[in-house]
Amino acid sequence: MSQNQTSPANGFVLANHDPANFSNEGINSETRTYFQDVRRRFMHNKIAMTSFIILLLIILVAFIGPFLLPTDPNAQNVVYANLPPKFGNLNLPGLNGMQDIGGKTVNAYQAAHVPNGTYYLFGTDYLGRDLFARILYGTRLSIIVALVATLLDLVIGVPYGIVSGLSSERVDTFMQRIIEIISSVPDLIVVILLLIVLKPGLTSIIIAIAFTGWVTMARLIRAQVFQLKTNEFVxxxxxxxxxxxxxxLRHLVPNLSSTIIIQTMFSIPTAIFFEAFLSFIGIGIPAPNASLGTLMSDGQKAFHFLPYQMWIPAIILSLIMITTNLLGDGLRDAFDPESD
Structure with missing residues (x-):
């Protein structure tokens, strides 16, 4: 049979394809898994990617910086107290070591007889401690508190929600009453009571934040389990x-991964802010250790005269909060198949 035939009516050439040729033809489309689609949607989200890069840089600087610049954040030198920020010998506005004293602009480093080559990028506090070193250690401490507290939220909240969702109605009702009792008491009161009972310190802060933080995770997981347990595969x-x-383990946890990841990203900034708030009001990280909350508390006392002591840790805390929330929004959109 000829492959091409001419229609007698209009003279058009009709192509007759051999059916055997269709076996070699196919639709050239890329097949992607669910998580590959998630990654693609996330990487196309410019706001989320920018937030991820900024947050990653802050974390890297906070954890690697103390090893590259091994300065004791608690070392005091009262002679160098309240020095303004200075970056080398560059005459950059705000980073040149100049300070207004008695209505006159003077070189604070020369007035304090600071040796040449010695400068403080973020200045010093009222005890002459290097603010750059303290902010590095304080940011790292705040991030550690948030990560460990969020990990405890996962360890407690996810199993609790799964057990509550799969159990009988009587057991589920009892478990939900426990959550309601914990939720009915304000978090601040619970944390203050725990800090009174426990010895003040990093461990006490983590336990106090995690004590009530897992409730939201447990409720979300329970609601998702109720939807999943009626599916055919379960x-x-x-x-x-x-x-x-x-x-x-085999069916529920993989399908709950998106909820767990998204809620975790929203739990981290909440824990960071709560730790900063506790430290700011004086019941958080004890002195002389530094966190973003204690740094803002110290800077607030001299805010009218030395605003940089409060502005710098406040800006870093704001960046962490904003980027983490935007990253959580990006992950939520990425895990949503309808976002395309």
């Missing part, structure tokens, strides 16, 4: 006699 597993433990 019912089939139950019919085959699989235990609830295996069903949770």
């Amino acid at each position: 019912l089939a597993s139950q019919t085959l006699g699989e235990s609830k433990w295996k069903i949770s």
Whole structure:
């Protein structure tokens, strides 16, 4: 048979393809998994990617900076107290070591007889401590508190929500009453009571923040489990006699991953802000250790005369809060298939 035939009516050439040729033809489309789609949607979100880069830089500087610049953040030198920021010998506005004293602009470093080559990028506080070193250590401490507290939220909230969602109505009701009792008491009161009972310090802050932080995670996981446990794959597993433990690990946890990741990203800034608030009011990280909250508290006392002592840690805290929330929004959109 000829591959091309001419229609007698209009003279058009009709192409007759051999059916065997269709086996070699296909649709050239890229197949992607669910998480590949998530990554693609996330990387196309410019705001989320920018927030991720800024947050990553802050974390890297906070954790690597103390090793590159091993300055003791608690070392005091009262002679160099309240020096303004200075960056080398560059005459940059705000970073040149100049300070208004008695209505006159003077070189604070020369007035304090600071040796040549010695300068403080963020200035010094009222005890002559290097603010740059203290902000590095303080940012790292605040991030550690938030990460560990959020990890405890996962360890407690995810299993609690899964157990509550898969259990009988009576057990679920009892577990939800416990959550309601914890939620009915303001977080600040719970934290203050825990800090009174526990010895003040980093461990006490983490336990106090995690004590009530897992409630939101547990509620979200329970709601998702109620939706998932009526699906066919869960019912089939139950019919085959699989235990609830295996069903949770094999079927529920993978399908809950998006909820867990998104809620975790929103829990981190909440924990950072709560720690900063506790330290700011004086019941958080004890002196002489520094966190973003204690640094803002110290800077607030001299804000009218030396505003940089409060502005710098406040800006860093704001950057962490904003970028983490925007990153959480980007992850939420990335995990939503309807966002395309």
